[in-house]
Amino acid sequence: AQSVTQPDIHITVSEGASLELRCNYSYGATPYLFWYVQSPGQGLQLLLKYFSGDTLVQGIKGFEAEFKRSQSSFNLRKPSVHWSDAAEYFCAVGLMEYGNKLVFGAGTILRVKS
Amino acid sequence: GAGVSQSPRYKVAKRGQDVALRCDPISGHVSLFWYQQALGQGPEFLTYFQNEAQLDKSGLPSDRFFAERPEGSVSTLKIQRTQQEDSAVYLCASSLPGIPNNEQFFGPGTRLTVL
Numbered sequence: 001a002q003s004v005t006q007p008d009i010h011i012t013v014s015e016g017a018s019l020e021l022r023c024n025y026s027y028g029a030t031p032y033l034f035w036y037v038q039s040p041g042q043g044l045q046l047l048l049k050y051f052s053g054d055t056l057v058q059g060i061k062g063f064e065a066e067f068k069r070s071q072s073s074f075n076l077r078k079p080s081v082h083w084s085d086a087a088e089y090f091c092a093v094g095l096m097e098y099g100n101k102l103v104f105g106a107g108t109i110l111r112v113k114s
Numbered sequence: 115g116a117g118v119s120q121s122p123r124y125k126v127a128k129r130g131q132d133v134a135l136r137c138d139p140i141s142g143h144v145s146l147f148w149y150q151q152a153l154g155q156g157p158e159f160l161t162y163f164q165n166e167a168q169l170d171k172s173g174l175p176s177d178r179f180f181a182e183r184p185e186g187s188v189s190t191l192k193i194q195r196t197q198q199e200d201s202a203v204y205l206c207a208s209s210l211p212g213i214p215n216n217e218q219f220f221g222p223g224t225r226l227t228v229l
Contacts (some may be wrong), residue, residue: 103158
């Protein structure tokens with residue numbers, strides 16, 4: 001069955017430090033992968049997506065992610081975190097044969113300390 | 115409006131009551147999805163519409179859950195005889211069809227609390 005694992009429930013980083021959020025997926029076909037961010041009381045906002053082509057994808061707010069098929073991973077990175085990045089981050093795989101319904105991981109809560 | 119809207123934003127129901135949650139997708143978006151997000155969890159798929167056709171309802175947890183989109187635009191998720199385990203945030207998303215333009219745009223959600 002399709003699944004997404006985000007191993008880290010909480011991560012705390014200092015403002016200005018680099019960030020990497022881990023995501024592993026289980027899916028039999030070519031995956032379509034997404035990272036969303038959710039601030040308290042807000043809906044989900046798409047940070048970036050991978051469909052095909054270059055395995056390093058750039059997103060909004062200075063985020064990037066790298067698709068590694070051999071590791072079934074799609075880790076999210078940012079070179080320098082800002083206090084406003086504190087939020088919950090969700091990795092998801094899109095199931096194209098089902099109209100692109102999304103299977104989400106459990107999320108990683110990012111805390112930024114000044 | 116420019117985005118997906120949902121109403122009400124908050125709903126408190128007594129156990130056993132029926133509730134109806136509304137989603138207004140982005141104009142022209144053919145696809146519409148409902149997700150359920152329990153506290154501390156990621157969203158979980160409930161059901162999917164393409165225009166007025168409900169193509170996938172495999173995620174609906176019981177026959178107390180019912181969704182409709184009669185004119186292919188606004189959608190309503192109805193929960194009958196609510197139970198405490200139904201307490202969650204219900205998210206609606208809409209998208210255009212086709213790849214790779216089918217990014218799902220999410221609404222702010224309806225937080226349902228069943229007492």
